[in-house]
Amino acid sequence: MYAVAWFGVLGPLEVTAAGRPVPVLGRSQRELLGALLLRANALVQVDFLVEDLWPDQPPPTARRQIQNTVGRLRRTLTGGGVPSETLETRPGGYLLRASRDELDLLSFHWHVEEGRRLAGAGRGAEAAARLRAGLALWRGTPLADLDGHFAVARARRLQEDRLAVLEECLALDLRLGRHHEVVGELAALVEEHPLREQPRALLMTALHRTGRTAEALEEYRRARTAFVAELGLEPGPELRELERSILTGTLDPPPEPSEPPAAAPPARRRPRQLPPDIADFTGRQELIGWLEELLADAGDSTAVVVAAIAGPAGVGKTALAVHVAHRLSGTFRDGQLYVDLGGGQARPAEPAEVLARFLRALGAHGSQIPKTLEERTEEYRSAVAGRRMLVVLDNAVDEAQVRPLVPGAPGCSVLVTSRSHLAGLPGARLVELSVLDSAQAVELLARIVSGDRVTPEPEAARELARLCGHLPLALRIAGARLVTRPDWPLSELAGRLTDERRRLDELAYSDLEVRAGLSVSLGRLSARARRLFGLLGHLYAPEFAAWVCAALLDTTAAGAAALIDELTDAQLLQPSGTGRGRYRLHDLVRLFARETGADDPGPALARAMGGWLALAGRAHIAVSGGDYATLHGGAPRWTSGLPDLPDDPLAWYDSERLNLIMAVDQAAAAGLDELCWDLVSSTYTLFLTRGHNDDWEETLKAALACTRRAGNARGTATMLMGLGLLGAYRHDYAEAAVVLEESVRTFRQIGEQQGLVYALGVAAHVDGMIGRYDEAVAFHEEALEAHRASGDLGAEVLLLRSLGQLLVEIGRLERARPHLERALVAGRGGDRRVHAEVLYWLGQLHLGAGEVDQAESDFKEMLAIAEDLADPREEAEARYGLGLVRLHTGALGAASGLFRQAMELNRPLGEPLTDGRIRTALALVHHRRREFRQAIGYLTEAIRIFDAIDTPLWQARSYRALGDVHAARGDRPAADAARARARDLFTRVGSPEATEV
Incomplete structure (x- = not known):
């Protein structure tokens, strides 16, 4: 667990973690960190950093130097205890995350804004105290130890900001009657800045109010002398009017001195999120008593108390839970959290989203909320530890949805309702709620x-x-x-x-009442707004951007905007709350809208899905660097009113992921087979990059069923190929081989040459992974010939990389070399992720051939690309490769560190092959250290992993290593058995390593 970090820029650069300094050495690292901190929480483009660090003439290698410096800086920070997610690599630049509790500059700005708010509310004493708190953060000239172009310019602006705030604070002090206290501070400020009029005016006022009128007038004469001498100008009208008021005795009298009230300690947030109780609640008295006794005992329990109410829809689960929670509100003094988990809806609430809401309710700000579900769960459990809180989780889907939302420490209780029996929820007391008697x-x-x-x-x-x-x-x-x-x-x-x-x-009385009320609103709409409303009712998407409305009506964005405003004003359309320009229909309103759509919505819905298809295709190309190895259908794309894709295509995908899945489902339901499979084909890169394999599988299967029903052989073969590729990524090679066989056969039957060679490439990779190397090589070579003939350079690079990987894996290094070198040259400027993979296998080739320096260069270049793409999968592989280099040179400590970094990066990805290889490498480190027990433990787990995913080559390598460990510890029978198993596996797959055992 990392400790809380603190960054200081209001003075010399300073970094601490857990109260201990984190030394950031070297000018380049310090300049880079300073530039990122001054733009904290904003994406800093690499071009800006180049201009900042080399304002005159940047060297040709400037971008590479920045990539390398970022890598070193990240290692420095994480090594000192700063959380790794603090510094992120994004497309085109870098982002340093910090909250106001972690960066003095942000804290200063917050104190100033809060002080100004308090001053505007007439709370002058509190406002002055808040401004003083912000000023107290300054330790000198900002980033005084840095001389970067941006740092120096920003330091000057920050100094001006500080002076303005100080003058503001001193003016507040005077209004509060503290003229005696601030005279000395004002005199020093005037001495330091003799040409600033505001401090001079404040000093004159303070002197006059303390009975030193002559000195106040003398200050005016000094100011006039300085202004005329230095600027050739008389003092401004404010200063002249102040002198006149002092001379005539008309200056406002001083206020009565006041002291600020003692600051109250900040109160902890005590959320009260329960819905209203039900006044006419009836029955369930015995159950209410049992639940109250169970939940109230949380204070005496050594574990979190969990009660789960199960029952059918409409039986009163929510009413009972809310009623009990209200009765216990006095027991749970630190608050009650409530959420409807949406178990009866098509898309239930995601635990990560619920945790973000809970953390905000508990006082966390947006930048303090972690990104991953695991980190949010940890933060949530830390936030409620030691509190007496009741958490009501209403309408849960299953145990997996609930588990992350259960606190970790005793003192809290959880009350869950669900239509399912949550028997798999550890420690939960279950109760079945039936209908009333x-x-x-x-x-x-x-x-x-x-x-x-x-x-x-x-x-x-x-x-x-x-x-x-x-x-x-x-x-x-x-x-x-x-x-x-x-x-x-x-x-x-x-x-x-x-x-x-x-x-x-x-x-259906309640629904009829809703229908009647909505009908009144509908009757006030224009004809086009009514048509749009009816079409929206047929849309599967739970929320949508404004362009969708334009697509449904085949109009312009401006034309749709007026209709959106009309629907919003009528309370029939609501802003979604998830982003500007996004909207949703309430569930009951959606049903009503569907009833009003009398005409065929098919063409309108096809346009909307054609819009998602067009945007998904753009995002796919932006992420991949080109439209590589992808087949498309003939469905029309709607583009006339589409907005431009944002600079960050993956951020767009994150906001539209659910809509893309829904669009596939809707296209399948409507029988739009060409649009359906093309949409899946255009989104797989996005699913893959984010690791959303379950979503990818869902859309593939929906599209496959649709194309089979339509007799669309090309679409069917493409979706089968996608399932095979997904199976390869999941290391489920047996299933992948089955669907790929049908895909290849179908492409051959319909004469689809491009699809055939794509499918052959995937099939070749799968054959290689399950040990059918001769077949795999033959498939690769057949596919390569076809790709070269078609001129599809992107797909050719993929195949060259895959064939090179296969040949390296089975030890045929010199045969692999020309393929990988050709892929390296041909792939420059293309898909950077594929380029990184080529570098990885070149690194493995060079390492296997004893070319250690070249291997290290390959892995370092790969790491730079992975960090720039923020791709944890590629970064894990690069660090694993560098670890192998260190292991080869005998630097065991460095090798172990790199392997462990790779393992941590891979952990959330769940890639078993990578995990097994890293464990095998860590075992070699322990073997060389003669730490045999640890080595055997790692190898045993690696063998289990390789056996589960059926990778005989790596099984053999792990058994060989296990035999070496047993031999080193003197256990000859165990060594012979492990080596015999390794030899059999190597022989089975035709690897020359069989002769080395």
Whole structure:
């Protein structure tokens, strides 16, 4: 666990972690860190850094030097205890994250803004104290020890800011009657800045109010002399008017001296997020008592208390949970957190999003909220540790959704509701909530309608409760209808409910009321706004950008904007709250909108999905550097009203990920097979880059089913190839081989040459990974010939890299060399991620050939690319490769450190092959240190991993290493057994390493 870091720029550059200094050595690292800190929380383009560090004539290698410096700086910071996510590599530049609790400059700005807010609210004493707190952060000239162009210019501006704030603070002190206290400080400020009028005016005022009027007038004469001598100007009108007021005795009298109240310690946030309690809650008394006793015992428990209420929809789970939580509000003095997890919706809440909301409710600011689910879980559990809090998790989907939201320390209790039995939730006490009994159902009806109407009709009341199934939701709807029809006897509604064909319509009162209210709003819309509203009801996307509305109507962005405003004003369309220019329909409004769309929405929806297809294709090209190894369909793309893709295509993808999945689902449901499979084909790079393999699989299978139904052979073969590629990434080679066989066969049957060679390339890679090396080499060479003939350079580079990898893996280094060298030259300027992979396998080739210096250069260049792309997968491989170089040269400490860094980078990615290789390498380190127990532990786990993903070559290498360890510790039988297993596996895959065992 990293300690909290602190950065100081309001003086010489300073970095500490856990209270200990973190030395940042070397001019380049310090200049770079200073430039990033002065632009904290903003993306700093590499070009700006080049201009900053070399303002006159940057060297040709400037960008590379900055990449290298960033790498060294990151190692310096993390080595000193600064969290690794503090410094991020983004496309085109770098971003240093810091909160106001971590950077003195941000803290200074916050104190100033808060002070000005307090001053505007008439709280002068508090405002002055806040400004003083900000000024106290200054330790001298900002970044006084740096001479970078940007640092020097920014330091001057910051000094001006500090002077302005100091003058503001001193003026506040005078208004508070503190003229005696500030005279000396003002005199020193005037001495330091004799040509600034504001300090001089404040000093004259303070001197006059302390009875030193003659000195005040003397200050004016000194100011005039200095201004005329230095500037050739008279003092300004404010200073002249002040002198006149002092001379005539008309200066406002001083206020009564005041002292600021003692600052109260900041209060901890105590969230109170519960929905309102239900006044007519009925029944469940025994269960309420049991839940109260269970949850209230959290203070005496050694673990977090968890209670889970299960039951069908409408049974009253939420009502019960909220009622109990309100009754316990006094017990849980530090607050109650509440969230609807959306278990009954198509897209339930993500735990990471819920944790961000909880952290904000507990006082965290946006920059303090970590990015990953694991880190947010840790931060959340730290935030609630030691508190008495109740967490209500309503409408949960399953245990996986709930687990990250459970606090880690005793003192808190959790109350969960779900339609599922959460039996897999550790330590949870489960209760099944059923419908009310007859008496309780009648009692609830009486509370809603009134006992005066229910008591005279006991039989009708019981019959009505029975027809409602004793379900609380249905009883509430029935009761609401009776309340609005006081002339109806209960038997009237009971008679209406007797007809089973109409019963649900009769119990839809709440929906009917909503429909009636919405109809009024709809009637006030223009015809085009009504059409847009009806089309939006058919859209699967839960929220959408404004361009979607333009696509639905095939109009311009300006034309759609007016209609969006019309719908928003009518409260039929809501801003989503997730970003500017994004909107959503409430669920009930969406149902109503769908009813209003009388005409065929198909063409309009196809345009919207064509817009997502166009944007996804642009993002794919921006991320990949080109449209490499990708097949497309013939569906039209809608582009006439599309906005430009943002500078960060992955940020766009993050905001649109769910919509892209929904667009695939909707295209499949509508039978738009060409659009459906092309959309998947255009998004796989985005899914892959972010590691969203489950989303990729979902869209592939939806599109595959759609193309099969439509008889679309080309689309079917492409989606099968995608499933094969996904299987390869997941190391599920057996399944990948099956779908790739069908893909290759289908491409051959329809004469699709480009698709065939793509599929052959993937199949070749899979064959290589499962040990069918001769078949893999043959597939590669066939595919390469076809690619060269087609002129698809991007796909050729991929195949050259894959064939080179395969040949390096089986020890045929000289045969691999021309392929990898050709890929290196041909791939420059293309997909940088593929280029990094080429460098990795060249590094492995050079290392295997004893060319250690060249191998180190390859891995370092790969690392620079990986850091620049912020790609943890490639960075893990690069650090693993550098670790092998260090292991080769005998630098065991450095090798171990690099392997462990690679393992940490790979941990959240869950790449088993990488994990197994790193463990095998760490075992070699321990073997050389004669730490045999640790070496055997790592190798045993590596063998288990390689066996699970069926990679015989790496199984063999791990067994060979295990045999060497056993031999070194003197266990000859174990060594012989491990080596025999290694020899068999090497022989099975045809590796020359069999002769080395």
